[in-house]
Amino acid sequence: MRAGSRLALVAVGAVAAATVLAGCGNAGSSGTKAPAGAASGAGCAPVAGNRLVVLDDDKKLQNSDNVVPAVNAKAAKPELIAALDKVSAALDTPKLIALNKAVDVDRKTPKVTAEEFAASAKLTDGISRGTGGKIIVGAANFSENQTLGELYRVALTAAGYEVTVQQIGNRELYEPALEKGEIQVVPEYAATLADFLNPKVNGASAPAISAPEIDKTMSGLKTVGDKVGITFGKASAAQDQNSFAVTKEFADKYALRTLSDLASKCSGSATVLAGPPECPQRPMCQAGLVRVYNFNAGSFSSLDAGGPQSKSALRTGAASVALVLSSDGELATG
Structure with a gap:
């Protein structure tokens, strides 16, 4: 199995529980x-x-583990969010499967895979170039997230940013870095992040805020994100669950x-x-x-x-x- 997968097996939705990371980035629960x-x-x-x-x-x-860009609130300029939303609009689950096949089966690098997809999907068309600045995109330690990070790099570069993709490890490492602004953007998964932040913000016994419906999950995610200085772009149709x-x-x-x-x-x-x-x-x-x-x-x-x-x-x-x-x-x- 690839490290950092979201085979969470956790109690969320109808059965509430806090998500914690274990092993090679997997989530787990008390069962x-x-x-x-x-x-x-x-x-x-x-x-x-x-x-x-x-x-x-x-x-x-x-629950709805759609890919969604998570952004440090201080870095969330409109042109940055708009560029990330272009990536979300271009993705669905079959396309995510194809991206993972290119890396995990065909053995292309995440960078090459992202650039080929961006070209074929005309990902940068219509992206407005802004004033730019330096941006660090954090990526978890598994190939899918690294490919998504490279897609974010392509889109943000087109928007005028100087972008570095940095592999940071699991959520316990990169989420605090995102809060502090040590990294500015991370490709995230809506339900898993919601269930990670919820007990951190609202306490271990808080009712779950993720749901099968992505609108409900994003509503809860935005609420807890606001409290820790993280905002979000649009959720994509691509799911990894x-x-x-x-x-x-x-x-x-x-x-x-x-x-x-x-x-x-x-x-x-x-x-x-x-x-x-x-x-x-x-x-x-x-x-x-x-x-x-x-x-x-x-x-x-x-x-x-x-x-x-x-x-x-x-x-x-x-x-x-x-x-x-x-x-x-x-x-x-x-």
């Missing part, structure tokens, strides 16, 4: 009891295949498009769910599938969090469904 209920019925045996597809989260188990994938062959065999389809057709003994060891207890993983969808797998395979083990289990027919990231570059292959 819940193991999901109640037992699998009944035959279920859906795994079907090997190369291409992975994400099942639609039609009942909104996950927990998702559940199957092989295309599995989806075709059982006529599945949504997680509701999976629950209605595949709850049962033959179905194998794969994910990280904590998945059975986490409200955004197996426990959430039980609570929101009444999906009961026949067995659980303890592997990794959306990494090569889980994806290999799908492709080789060892797992029916597995936790992945919605923007994983491998979703574009096969």
